[in-house]
Amino acid sequence: MKLLRWVAGLGLAGTLGAVWAAGQPDPNLARNLAATCANCHGTDGRSVAGAGNEGLAGTDKDTLMQKLRDFRSGARPATIMHQISRGYTEAQLELIAAYFAARK
Amino acid sequence: MHNRRNFLKTAALAGGAVALSGLTGCAMGSRPRGHVVVVGGGYGGATAAKYLRMWSQKGVDVTLVERNPQFISCPISNLVIGGDKQMADITMSYTGLRDTWGVKVIEDSVIALDAAARKLRLASGGELGYDRLVLSPGVDFMFEQVPGLEREEARSRVLHAWKAGAQTVALRKQLEDMPDGGVYALTIPRAPYRCPPGPYERACLVANYLKKSKPKSKVLVLDANEEITSKKALFTTAFERYAGILEYRPNSELREVDAASRTATFDFDTVKADVLNVVPPQRAGDIAAGSGVKLVNKRWVDIDWLSFESVNTPGVHVIGDAIFPAPTMPKSGHIANQHAKIAAAAILNLLAGEAPNPEPVLMNTCYSFVDSKNVIHVSSIHQYDAAKKVVLPVPGSGGVSAAANELEGKYAMAWAKNIWADMLV
Structure with missing residues (x-):
């Protein structure tokens, strides 16, 4: 019976662990979101030299966020970024901008 | 009591496994x-x-x-x-x-x-x-759905070129060998198929080539779908620019192919082509x-x-x-x-x-050339819906080009170079 209680205790811990995990964002969320940009802006925002698209790695976070906000509002003219920036939440764009700013 | 104990045992074992694997994950960083x-x-x-x-x-x-x-x-x-x-x-x-x-x-x-x-x-x-x-x-x-293309020999004559490689080279060669005044016919299967705008882009680029090099020739686009399945308004405009060369026929589902004579049969029509390009169902x-x-x-x-x-x-x-x-x-x-x-x-x-x-979030961009330089795009963003357990397009996001333009021709090649590097370098 003692053993049973011990095992049951572990079980409870496991259940709680799963609940906490479900409520928490993935530790790599920013990395994963930023990876959706790589197709055009290069792996980790390092655009292929001479390819013609802006590299994002190392760009100041506030500068990048302002650009993204201007794309969303239409203040900044674009061929495609006005459409793409509207697909992400403000919080997601913040994570993406911070991730690229930290790539030196 | 017995039942309850068994239930506890089962629950505890299942929970314990989760806890242990979770601990292992944390302990090992x-x-x-x-x-x-x-x-x-x-x-x-x-x-x-x-x-x-x-x-x-x-x-x-x-x-x-x-x-x-x-x-x-x-x-x-x-x-x-x-x-x-x-x-x-x-x-x-x-x-x-x-x-x-x-x-x-x-x-x-x-x-x-x-x-x-x-x-x-x-x-x-x-x-x-x-x-x-x-x-x-x-x-x-699904060649079994295209009577006449079951055999390899027929397929070496009537190409798909829907996987890049030897067939791409062979289709280009067929177009180069086609006489001025010839007919290039392209059949499109019902959606879904690989690369929705791809067939319409191909029709434009072949028409672009023929317009310059063999202006008496024709491009026939025979689409099993009711209408253009991607970037419809933009491709319609592009097709108008090839008027006299390119003809688009919706509701044209391919029923049979005679590879020897390069003839394609539809419900109400038969087309004899000099170059027959069949994109089969997939x-x-x-x-x-x-x-x-x-x-x-x-x-x-x-x-x-x-x-x-x-x-x-x-x-x-x-x-x-x-x-x-x-x-x-x-x-x-x-x-x-x-x-x-x-x-x-x-x-x-x-x-x-x-x-x-x-x-998870996914983003898509497809650029299509309507001639050697001018390009149109379609874009979409898809976010996970936890209730529906599927990713869904975000309302108000994504879209298409205002019109075909050269700037996006440059972006299309920048996209290619960056995505190839993102995969391979």
């Missing part, structure tokens, strides 16, 4: 370890191989099984068919995956999957074990279709959108054109690359004893 095999080195598979190595700091072993010695891109291949680019422009090596990322690249084919034993049998005779498997097999063609590539993973409509693989794991075959993740698509999600190289990143992230979490990211 969540470093994933194991061997992942990726089958298929296209837009999906090559990306998965690189990102599994990159995101695990090379802690996870990755083997890529690919039957071709080099990567040849489907996107941009219509420019080769139109004579604007060469095969060398769309061909890249797997050296970067090998040397920079330490992916073990094997030139071979998979002939059987034993998912219970977690191993694959290779055409060369060997076996390959895995902890997790990524299948990125692309599409294979399904998940053979490796996936024959492996026991659950298919939808006997064609596309049913997956869990958080991990891209097959819904009925644990440990097998399927990405790219082979999957049953989410609403409005196209079968494109771009989206296969995005599938690969979600699958890679999920696999690394699972190998570390953690759950996949509960809020």
Whole structure:
């Protein structure tokens, strides 16, 4: 019976662990979101030299966020970024901008 | 009491397993370890191989099984068919995956999957074990639905060129050999098929070539669908610019082909062409279709959108054109690359004893050339809906070009160079 209680205790811990995990964002969320940009802006925002698209790695976070906000509002003219920036939440764009700013 | 004790035992054992794996993950700093095999080195598979190595700091072993010695891109291949680019422009090596990322690249084919034993049998005779498997097999063609194309001999005369490579070269050669005044006929299957705007782009680029080099010729576009399936208004405008050369006929489902005379038969019509280009109906590539993973409509693989794991075959993740698509999600190289990143992230979490990211996002962009320089795009963003357990397009986001333009012609090539590097370099 003692053993049973011990095992049951572990079980409870496991259940709680799963609940906490479900409520928490993935530790790599920013990395994963930023990876959706790589197709055009290069792996980790390092655009292929001479390819013609802006590299994002190392760009100041506030500068990048302002650009993204201007794309969303239409203040900044674009061929495609006005459409793409509207697909992400403000919080997601913040994570993406911070991730690229930290790539030196 | 007896029942209750049994219930507790069961619950405790299940819970204990979760707790222990969770603890292991934390104690080890969540470093994933194991061997992942990726089958298929296209837009999906090559990306998965690189990102599994990159995101695990090379802690996870990755083997890529690919039957071709080099990567040849489907996107941009219509420019080769139109004579604007060469095969060398769309061909890249797997050296970067090998040397920079330490992916073990094997030139071979998979002939059987034993998912219970977690191993694959290779055409060369060997076996390959895995902890997790990524299948990125692309599409294979349902030639049984095209009477007249069942035999290989007919298929060497009536080409699809819907997988870039030898067929791309051969179709270009047929167009070069076609006399001025000849007819190029392109048939399009019912959606879904690989690359929704691809056939219309091809029609434009062939018309562009013929307009310059063989102006008495004709392009006939015979579409099984009721209307243009992608960027309709923009392609309609593009087609008008080729008036007199290009004719578009919707509701034209191909019923039969006579390869010898290059004749295509439809319900109310027969077309005799000088170059007959049939894009056949498609399904998940053979490796996936024959492996026991659950298919939808006997064609596309049913997956869990958080991990891209097959819904009925644990440990097998399927990405790219082979999957049953989410609403409005196209079968494109771009989206296969995005599938690969979600699958890679999920696999690394699972190998570390953690759950996949509960809020994945995918983004798609497809650029299409309407002539040598002018391009139109379609874009979309898809976010996970936890209640519906599928990714859905974000209302108010995405869209198409205002009009064909040269600036996007430059961006299209910038896209190609960056995505190829994102997969292979």
